[in-house]
Amino acid sequence: MATVIDAHEVSKIYNPETIPVYAVNNVHLHIEEGEFTALVGPSGSGKTTLLNMIGGLDYPNKGDVIIGGVDITKLSENKLIDFRLRNIGFVFQAFNLIPVLTARENVEFVMLLQKTSKTAREKRALELLTEVGLADRLDSRPSELSGGQQQRVAVARALASKPRFILADEPTANLDSKSAENLLEIMAKLNKEENMTFLFSTHDQRVIDKARRVVTLVDGKVVSDVKQ
């Protein structure tokens, strides 16, 4: 299987010149295509920081993050934006949809940034929203959707750009149990049927139970890496 993410000796240090605080300390993480991996650990263990660096939202102080053969720590801010657009799908804890756009427009938006044609955009947005069970809410704005529905739109949006993998930062944290269950099923299905690679940080035991690999971080260090 092809390597999707290769984080090598990655460290994120705050206040490196005064009182250094290691948010992520010398982490090595290797993710293969099609994995469904949960990054777990207590609050402040560095899960989100590590995800940010893998997602190209932040630069590590040390180490490399190689995605599809490209060391993204060497890319400029502008190149990183373009790299994220073409390679990484994001699902955020607080949904983070564009509030003024409908569900369909939110999904289309990423494809628009990729300069996909209008017809192709519309077709794929419809397919993806149908896949996440929102075919009947295409023209609803985020404020008209429940938390679970918004997060499903976020998943559809993350898939829209045909990324190499999807990073999800505590995707079920703001959802009720039924919505969380539903979302997990969708993610698991996408992983299984489309071989989409997922890496998500979570506290949620239901998510951890669904994951096929669980990486545990404590104080910025990987303390266990278990396949289940």
Place this chain on the structure above:
Amino acid sequence: MLFKIAWRNIWRNKLRSIVIMSSVAIGLLAGLFIISFSWGMNKENVHNVIQTQLAHIQIHNPSFQADKMVEYTIENGNDMVAKLTSDARVKAVAGRNIVQGMIASATSASGVNINGIKPDEEKRVSTISTSVIAGSYFAGDKKNEIMIGEKLATELGAKLKSKLVLTFQSKDGNITSGSFRVTAIYRTKNSAFDETNVYVKFDDIAALLSTGNELHEIAVLLKNDDDLEPVATDIRKMDLKTEVQTWKQLSPELQLIVDSFYQYMYIFMAIILMGLMFGIINTMLMAVLERQREVGMLMAIGMSKPRVFGMIVLETIFLTCIGIPLGMLLTYLTVEYFNKTGIDVSAFSKGMAMYGYPTVIHPELESYYYLPVSLMTAGAALLSGIYPAIKALQLKPAVSIRKI
């Protein structure tokens, strides 16, 4: 879709957007209305001066304006009047005798310009005949009638039928006096003019001056202001022994006011727009800071910096693009309304009247002023959008996404 997002974003906080649009509209209205007010005031002042004092063009003996000596009359002045009367561009022509002298009542005396006029000709060239507030304008054949300004009448303690003595130097150099009876008191919009100008009949003064039919001044009133320079040039070509001056040359201070109007207009608008810019910057900055998480998310999912920048600037442009036409419409309606009704500033205009400014102002704004002012406003809005947009670009997605 960027347009769609920017457009919808401005309606997320309707009240704030309406406030900023109103600021743009009211800012424009205030600026343009003050400009239209000033322009209306200047234009009326110019017309007043043309119609009561100067006419469009004046012709003199080349030496007359410097010394105002009685002997400096216009050669073949009456022929010139006849020629000019037949010019299709000319509305009316009047020949005048002008002499400086003293006017005295039983109690007081004052220095004045004595205007010897031909009542019928003068009636067509200037509005002095319609400025009479007491008595009547040179009707009949009575000799030695005089028309004086209201302010001068007060100074001299003169009333209708009062006798006043004019003293001046005649053409042969002798000091001559004539007794005149007040038959009319006039009031123009320029009290300084009223205080220093008296009118007598041409024949009466010519007899005392010993100038016969000779003229000191020919006043030419045109049908169209735009013909000013062409007609002046044509008159200069007619006779090189005269000095032909337009009202702009006769009253350079008035011309300066008119010319500097454009500069004032732009300076004034620039000041208003600066105030407006700070308002827009403040609003847009708030809008950006409130949406840090959203902007961070947009950059996280791959929206490039130029696009984020464009989105913020577009929002500013949309806000302004609604405000500008609204401001223009309000300005147009306000200016048109007050142009018809006029604004009575008599309560504040005693000082202004002294300098010939009217007491009722009719604001006026030529249509071609609207475009540069709109462009200035749009430019200002564009500039105002830049700082908030730059601030948006400085956001770090990893940090912004977690902002509440």
